[in-house]
Structure formats: structure tokens, C-alpha cells
Amino acid sequence: MDLTLITESVPKILSGIGITFQLMLLSAILGLILAVILLLMRLSGKWYLSWPAQIHIYIFRGTPILVQIFIIYYGLPQFEFVRDSIFWPILREPFGCAVVALTLNTGAYVCEILRGGVLGVDHGILEAGSALGLSAQQKFIYLTTPIAARIALPAYSNDFISLMKATSLASTITLMDMTGIARTIVAQTFAPYEIFISLAIIYMILTWVIQKTFGRIEKYLSHYVNP
Template identity: 70%
Template sequence: MNFDFALIMTSIPQLLEGIGLTFQLWFLSAILGLLLAIALMLMRISGKWFLYVPAMVYIYIFRGTPILVQIFIIYYGLPQVEFIRESFMWSILREPFGCGILALTLNTGAYVSEILRGGVLGVPKGLGEAAAALGISKVQRFIYITAPLAIRLSLPAYSNDVISLMKSTALVSTITLLDMMGIARIIVSETYAPYEIFISLMIIYLILTWTTQKIFALLERRMNRHTIQ
């Protein structure tokens, strides 16, 4: 097998043509997934069965099934539902991009909700009890005491999920989207050089992963700069 190093260097600029779509999928699904995760987390800790039971079922389904299966169900399955085709959702779901965003959002929301819930449960109960003794309301305790500490506790695990989400965006190439993975597959079909092309893609993803890790490490240091060790 002849390994063409020059092909790696020439293919990287071609692959980067799809990085814009990768970033769109990554950032939009991360933001929407975080909003969904906050709602699910609040439902889980509400103590009301009609809120936490649906949230638990949702989380179990999306954490217990492969994201690729979820993408296929949304892309191939939902358009078959007449109600979907006649609703406002059809303007979103008739396009592969909308299906990709929806699948990634629903999946990451389930995982991040458990990360946030773990952060909330990790806050010492004594802090809330002390605040309650001072007459601080439950909502104020959550906003000013529990939430900031929970964010600090959740940040390391959340950064890992954000990186995992970035890598999961490659799966949308299976529904005709030309992100970096989609472009890589086209180049492979033209050059018959899968090793060089996918190694080039791996290099790009490693750089993105390293950069994301550094950003979150900096954010974590800034958030903990006043913490007493």
C-alpha cells in the first residue's frame, strides 16, 4: 500500500470547506440542547411525578439508543407522519439540516440534563438550609446559590459532552449533508484513498477537540479563581 502524504496536505483545505456547516450543526444543537437540558433538569428535580416521570422516560430513550438510529428515525420516519407534513414543523423537517439539528439537540439535551442534575445534587444541602434560615426564598436560593455552584461542578463533564457533540455532527453526513465528513466521503469516492482522507479529517477533529478543551479549561480556571482550595 502506497501512502500519499501529499494527498493529506491537499485534502485538508477541501475538507475545511465543510467546517462552516459542522460549526452550524455543533453550535446550534449545543445551544438548543442546553436549553432543553435545563428544562429537563428542572422537571427531574421538581419532585412532582407528572413532571419527572416524562423527563425520565425521555432521557432513558435518548440515552439508551444510538444517535444514528435517532437521526434515521427523524429523517426517514417523521416525514411519513401526515400531521408533521401539515404542521409548521414541516418547514424545518423537510430539510436534512433541520432533521440533523433536531436529532443532535434531542440527544445532547438528554445527556446534559443528567450532567446538570448531578451538579445540582452535588451542592451541599447545608448551604440551602443556611440560606433558608436567613429567609431567602426557594427561587432565590436556586438562582444565587445552587445554580452557580452547580455550573462549576458540571463544567468538566459538560465540556466532554460538547466535544462528543462535535464528533457526533459527522453522523449527519448519512442524511446527505455535506459537512466535513460528507465532503471526505466524496473525496474518497474520487481518489480511492480512504486512509489519507480520513487521517486528514482526524487531524482536523483533533485540533477542534484540543481547542475546545483549552477554552473550557480557561473558563473553568476563571470560574474557580476565587475558590478556596
């Protein structure tokens, strides 16, 4: 164990935490929006909305995220029309491609989690809503949404952690996030244990922080269920 190497490299690795956070938060927000859209498409009951959503979910859950990142970053520029399109400024940059890939991927997973939440809403509550004269839309907004969100939260926190871990794959398309920096240092020093274990500890701390944060939110959301 080379302690000076660790004390020298950890600050360097941490300089990439900004990119890790940007990738994570941007993809999480965009992914959640995508997931809600996909969910509404699935629940619409119209085949021309529900099928595309199901195909998206099937493809993005059935293939490795690494393949998705590579198709978007290396694959799409093969086409002239992609390079001429308005999306080119995003798809030209590895950061943009990583966000697009992570968003499409996490959106598919989160949609299934949210669907589980919606299906878990007690029927009696919806009947009570009907008895009170709420419209279908009102029932969805005031009854289904808050209860489904609470049911889905534990599974969502797991997916959020998966997303955080998946940001490390951005290092494969030349992005200098924490993993990218660590791999460069290992290539120079050839000290995998020191560098990679330090990085693993940083990721574990992040995982722990995310878990605690979601635990807090869960407690807050259920304060009137278990007072």
C-alpha cells in the same frame, strides 16, 4: 502517502467546517435549554412533569444517535400530519433534522450532568441560605445554580466533545459537513488513509481547542475557590 492529494483535499474538507460548527453550536445551545427544562421538570417533584422528562432521558440515552437521526429524517415524513405541520420546513431539510436529533440527544445527556451538579451542592450552603431568609427560588438561582454549574462543567465539556464528534453522523443523511466531504473524496480517489487521517487530525485539533476553552472557563469560574 500522496502528499499532493492531501494538500489538495484538506482545503476542500475545511470548507465543510462551517456546517460542523453550525451543527455543533446550534445543538449545544438548544440542547442546553432543553436540558434545563428537563432538569426543572425532574426536580419539580410532580409526577406528571418528572415522568415525561425521565422517559425522554431513558429513550435518548438508550438508543444510538444514528437511529435517532434516521427516525427523524427518514421516519417522520411517513406521516401525513408531519408533512402538513408547521415544523415541516425544518424537518424537510437534512440540516434541520440533524439539529433536532442532536439537540434532543445532547439535552438528555446534559440534563443528567446538570442533575449531578445540583445534587453535588453542599447542604450547609443551602441551610445558610435558609438562615439568611432566602426563598426556595432565590436559593435555587443565587446558590444552587452557580455552584452546580461549576461542579457540572468538567463533565459538560466531555459531552460537548461528544456532540462535536456526533455532528459527523450528519454525513449519513446527505449533509456535506467535513466528514461528508471527506467520504465523497474517498469515494472518488479511493485513498482512505490520506483523507481520513487528515480529517482525524482536524477533529483532534477541534477537540483540543474545546478542551482548552473549557479549561479556561473552569479556571475563571473557580478563581475565588482556589485563588
